Amino acid sequence: MHIDPLEKKWAQISLGICALFVGIIMLDALFHSVNAPSNVETINSATLHLSEEFAEDNLGVEVDDDGNIIVRMVAGRYSFFPKKITVPADTKITFRWVSIDVVHGVHIPMTNMSTMIIPGFVAEVESSFPKPGDYPVLCNEYCGLGHDHMWSKIDVLEKDKWRALQTSSKGVAK
Amino acid sequence: MTDIAERRLALSHMYVAFIAFILACFMGEYQVLERSGFISALDSPTVYFASVSTHGVLMAYVLTTFFIMGFGYYTATTSLKVPVWNKPLAWGGFGLALLGTVLAAIPLLLGLASVMYTFYPPAQAHYLFYLGATLLIVGSWVWCGIMIVMFLQWKKDNPGEAVPLAMFATTMNALLWLWTSAGVALESLFLIVPWSLGWTDTIDPGLARTLFAWTLHPIVYFWLIPAYIAFYVFVPKQAGAFLFSDEAARAAFIVLVVFSLPIGFHHLYMDPQQAAGWKMLHGIGTFVVALPTFLTGFTVIASLEIAGRLRGGKGLFGWIGSLPWTNTMVLAVILSLLMLIFGGFGGLINASYAMNAMIHNTAWVPGHFHLIFAGTTVIMYFAIAYYLWPILTQKPLYSNNLALVQLWTWFLGMSIMTTPWHVLGLLGQPRRISSVVYNNLLTLSWEPYELLMIFGGLVLLGSACLFIYQLFKTQFSNTSAVFTGEVEYAEPIHAVGTLPEYLNDIKIWNKVIGVLMLISFGIPILQFFFLDTYDSSAWGF
Numbered sequence: 001m002h003i004d005p006l007e008k009k010w011a012q013i014s015l016g017i018c019a020l021f022v023g024i025i026m027l028d029a030l031f032h033s034v035n036a037p038s039n040v041e042t043i044n045s046a047t048l049h050l051s052e053e054f055a056e057d058n059l060g061v062e063v064d065d066d067g068n069i070i071v072r073m074v075a076g077r078y079s080f081f082p083k084k085i086t087v088p089a090d091t092k093i094t095f096r097w098v099s100i101d102v103v104h105g106v107h108i109p110m111t112n113m114s115t116m117i118i119p120g121f122v123a124e125v126e127s128s129f130p131k132p133g134d135y136p137v138l139c140n141e142y143c144g145l146g147h148d149h150m151w152s153k154i155d156v157l158e159k160d161k162w163r164a165l166q167t168s169s170k171g172v173a174k
Numbered sequence: 175m176t177d178i179a180e181r182r183l184a185l186s187h188m189y190v191a192f193i194a195f196i197l198a199c200f201m202g203e204y205q206v207l208e209r210s211g212f213i214s215a216l217d218s219p220t221v222y223f224a225s226v227s228t229h230g231v232l233m234a235y236v237l238t239t240f241f242i243m244g245f246g247y248y249t250a251t252t253s254l255k256v257p258v259w260n261k262p263l264a265w266g267g268f269g270l271a272l273l274g275t276v277l278a279a280i281p282l283l284l285g286l287a288s289v290m291y292t293f294y295p296p297a298q299a300h301y302l303f304y305l306g307a308t309l310l311i312v313g314s315w316v317w318c319g320i321m322i323v324m325f326l327q328w329k330k331d332n333p334g335e336a337v338p339l340a341m342f343a344t345t346m347n348a349l350l351w352l353w354t355s356a357g358v359a360l361e362s363l364f365l366i367v368p369w370s371l372g373w374t375d376t377i378d379p380g381l382a383r384t385l386f387a388w389t390l391h392p393i394v395y396f397w398l399i400p401a402y403i404a405f406y407v408f409v410p411k412q413a414g415a416f417l418f419s420d421e422a423a424r425a426a427f428i429v430l431v432v433f434s435l436p437i438g439f440h441h442l443y444m445d446p447q448q449a450a451g452w453k454m455l456h457g458i459g460t461f462v463v464a465l466p467t468f469l470t471g472f473t474v475i476a477s478l479e480i481a482g483r484l485r486g487g488k489g490l491f492g493w494i495g496s497l498p499w500t501n502t503m504v505l506a507v508i509l510s511l512l513m514l515i516f517g518g519f520g521g522l523i524n525a526s527y528a529m530n531a532m533i534h535n536t537a538w539v540p541g542h543f544h545l546i547f548a549g550t551t552v553i554m555y556f557a558i559a560y561y562l563w564p565i566l567t568q569k570p571l572y573s574n575n576l577a578l579v580q581l582w583t584w585f586l587g588m589s590i591m592t593t594p595w596h597v598l599g600l601l602g603q604p605r606r607i608s609s610v611v612y613n614n615l616l617t618l619s620w621e622p623y624e625l626l627m628i629f630g631g632l633v634l635l636g637s638a639c640l641f642i643y644q645l646f647k648t649q650f651s652n653t654s655a656v657f658t659g660e661v662e663y664a665e666p667i668h669a670v671g672t673l674p675e676y677l678n679d680i681k682i683w684n685k686v687i688g689v690l691m692l693i694s695f696g697i698p699i700l701q702f703f704f705l706d707t708y709d710s711s712a713w714g715f
Contacts, residue, residue, distance in 0.1 A: 001677070002668040007422050007472060014468035018461040025527045029454060034528040036443040038450040040701075044708040102297045102713045103379060105444070105535045109602020109616060112531040116444045119296060119379050119710045123446035136614040140535035140604035142290050144297065144715040145219045148607045 037115040037125045045099055045119040048074060054098055060085050063166070069093045075117045076100040078146040080137050086155040088162035089132045097123040105141030108154060116141060129156040180251045180258050181566045183265070187244025188559065188566075190272060191237045192642060195552075198232035199638040201225045206591070206631040210624040211609050222608035223288040223715075230291030231282060233548070235310060236275050238397045241555055242351075243268070243317040245400050246344045248562065250321060252661040253338040253407075254328045259320055267316025270309055278306025288715050290606065292386065293366070295377045296710035301370035308362045311355050321348035325680065336670045336678055339420055340407040340663055343427045347399040349680050350431045353687055354396055357388025357438070369712065376709030380447035381702040387438035388695055395434040395463075397547060401554035402427070405474045405507060408561060410664035412503035415481035418473045420666035424677045426466035426473070433463040435687055436694035440525050444534045452698050453527065459694070460525040467518060474507065480667070502577045506557030509585040510550045517546030520596065535606075538599025545592040553584055556641055563648050564657040572647035576640060583637035591630025594623035 028034040048054040054074055060082045062070045071093055074081045087093055097106060099117045107114040113127040129135070139150035157165065205225055208216045247258050258264055280302055281287040287303035325345040329337060361382050369377045410417045417423065439456035442448050482493025498504050520542040524530055533539065564571050571577065603620055610617050676682055
């Protein structure tokens, strides 16, 4: 059996390169909490409308008692509901996605707000949008012949504007 | 030894492979035109999605499986110098796989199976599609069995001798495919087929995706290994020199096969039904499987350098220029390695656990796999076909120059098509859309790239037609010249003496794979039986 010393050296260098990449990824995952969406939370997709959390009235943006922003969205052929939401820039937002029918995927381009939406599971993603603007929300898993048409909008406002809008809309409601 | 029966067997498989290939190439160019929206008469999601589903099945399952089987039979008989074991059985496998292909093609072409080649439930296609796909796989298992029997018989008849590298790699690939296809076979037999026939009402989409992910990664190595076999056993000889290291080649094949299996969750990074820890474990394994590719790059380039220097090349890079660039095998390996470097770089981004979120399911992904499969891998299928066709048909190749033009245009077309495809992904374009109807300014930035892709696709289609034309003209030429060449395998610089058993056997690696699969897939699959999961009913598309 014969392995050239040069080849051995190259194998060690390659191992080093791979270890470096894995090291960076693990550092980010374990110490900066940069993780893929993986909450393993089941839900019955056939009775979402009867569930507390994803009943129609509870969809969209919610600010909980601690001031955390939670966005609940339902994916179904061929849109994301509600069709338009408004969130503040530069703020941590927790998205919770469910599907009422088949497998969907959702991505907000140029951001890391990306997840698969598998029927039977809640997909939870945390993200924040540094730049205000009008972002499309696109389905990125083939879900049927109308897949092209499956999209909605998310409006990212500067924090102050968003807060002002919140208080004024609450006033209207009262 | 006359090998007319083996030649007919190999040729028949390759006919199916390349007919599927050329049909799918026409579909590909139609698709890139349709989705750009530049020709409104073409717009039709119904036709588009039927076409994409068929294109995927033909390229990923039919071209590959039949090519690998045909090439494998001929590699076995020429490297071991024995006839193919049990030829009636081999023909049976061929017939089964062909029947499966036809059965699946009917609903695909009728638009009754527009579920893509990944067919994620609960979207449901016609049951014939699933039955056909299953038969194709079962047919390929016959090939795996024959390869393993021939390998073991040869070892028994030649105790203590090293199994020829080409056969060692082919048998490792057969072992890989048995393990790989088990995931989708389980999905098919226990979930999809009964459900598509109406025997069960509901299906668990999370479990189905998990089982499919088992298959989804190693399957690309099943496709890639014939290209690597050509790198190691044909290229050095064709370049005029020796293989740098036979042992390192075996080690690369072993790591490739063993570690490509327990890492499928990098396709599920964005899925909610698997936990972060499992994804990280599979993520680490994904980087381990980059190792054999680093090693292969080194060994192949070292072999080429030796050839270049033997041919009088001098200096640090001078040997590159003195390589026989007009040899189809040598040209193909150079172009293949170039695409492997860029495609591999993209692959490292896909493999990166959390960074993957930026490009997951965007146009980047088909851009990536076209570059690495249709580029790196398929260009070697071309080179192998050019090499084998004269041997199998016993007629000289119609035109070497035409073959060189074909390889260059394939490389150029693939570069022109996949570079903008990657960019489109970075600009947020989702994959698998038939038109762009999003009312958003972002989509304006996509248009120039779509135009480039159409052009790249045209170059590729022209190149594909040249390839088929060449094979046709070679086989059906009226020339009286008889080609008498035989397959020549590269010799290693240092002759292989006795090998340690782990570099010469598959049994030990079969056990290692079993343990790794149990670790990486055991609990993630079992969880669906102790979690409170909710099944879905069937949905059309």
